[in-house]
Amino acid sequence: MEFRILGSVQVYDERADLRIVPTGAKQRALLGALxxxxxxxxxxxxxxxxxWGEHPPANAANALQAHVARLRRLLPLPAPGSGEAHHEWLVTRPLGYVLRLDRTDTDARRFLRLAAEGRTLAAAEPGRASEVLRTALALWRGPALEGCGRGTICSAEASLLEESRLAALETLYDACLRAGRTGGVAGELEELTTAHPLRERFYELLMAAMYQGGRQAEALGVYDRARRRLLHDLGVEPGPALRGRMEAILHQQDPGAVLAPADRAAPAAPGRLEEEVGVLRAEVVRLRRQLERLALEHQDLLGRVERLTAREAASG
Structure with missing residues (x-):
């Protein structure tokens, strides 16, 4: 059994090769949150x-109980004749409900374990690290908690998991470059800089990939593109890491020396520290998305001004 949230929410029963997918939006949100x-x-x-957010039904407690009962019926029971004891997945407590996993795993936990292993291996065994990280990233089937609505539990977790996915991609491509596995890396990083145009680390890695492939001029062109985008959208210059990468390429340093120290991100810490790191990451994600939204609004306003100016000029 595995509960999956790296994509649409589902329960996978390996014994029967069966995927159990809640059909309604409320059922998906309930299972995702649990x-x-x-x-x-x-x-x-x-x-x-x-x-329900700010618009709960008149008798919200009964409506929630009905959804919980429906979800209980959806979760699998032991196969007849298997000898397995019945496991009560969804338990009612005085204050609410708890999903008891027992020895059951989730794809998100597997991803985070593999991503942490990849980070640990990155400096000493980059080739092995790249394999572990690709295995971790292959667990993703789409956006985390897709179709679970915009409730605070699911949306905050989706943001954290997305940030962890992007960090794993950064470590993956860094490890690929260190291991000399550059085939296709530049093309994949090009796509990532397009999808995440304000994330400097992807530009940095793309520059390193191009430089290792003997494309110095193109690598410097990537820096210019990143700088223009950051100035246009955020009004800021590139950070010291990206500038350092540009200067190293400009001075034609050894391709290996162009790479920064492996895995600059600290590994996740256990216990209370891990929780604090999670809160900080969520805030970083929130601020980054806010900046991206403001940048899009800025572009939209510029476009409207240009259209109005053109219309005014045309009307004399």
Whole structure:
């Protein structure tokens, strides 16, 4: 059994090769929130907020109970004659509900374990690190918690997981370059700079990939493109890491020396520190998305001004 949230929410029963997918948006949001908070009691009022937001039904407690009952019927039971004891997945507590995983795993936990292993291997065994990280990233089937609505539990976790995915991609391509596995890397990084135009690390890695491939002029062109985008959208110059990469290429340093120290991100810490790091990452994600939204609004306003100016000029 595995609960999956790296994409649309589903339960995979390996014994029967069966994928159980909640059909309604409320059922998906409920299962997604419970998987995110697995083995923890989730207060009923938080689940009501997750499912209905600012517009709960008149009798929200009964409506939530009905959704919980429907979800219980959806979760698998032991196969007849298997001898397996019945496991109560979804348990009612005085304050709310808890999804008990017991020895069952989630794809998100597997991804985070593999990503942490890849980071640990990156400096000493980059080739092995790249294999582990590709295995981790292959677990993604789409945006995390896709179709679970915009409740705070699912949306915050989706942002954290997306940030972890991007960090794993950064470590992956850094490891590929260190291991000399450059085939296709530049093309993949080009796509990532297009998809995430304000994330400097992808530009930095793309410059290194091009430089290692003997494309110095193109690598410097990437820096110019990144600088123009950052200035246009955010009004800031590239950070010291990206500038350092440009200067190293400009002075034709050894291709290996162009790479920064492996895995500049610290590995996840256990316990309370891990929780604090998670909160900080969520805030970083929120601010980055806010900046991207403001940049899009800025572009839209510029376009409107240009159209109005052109219309005014045409009308004399």
């Amino acid at each position: 998987v995110v908070k697995a083995d923890q009691v989730v207060p009923a009022d938080r689940l009501v907020d997750e499912l």
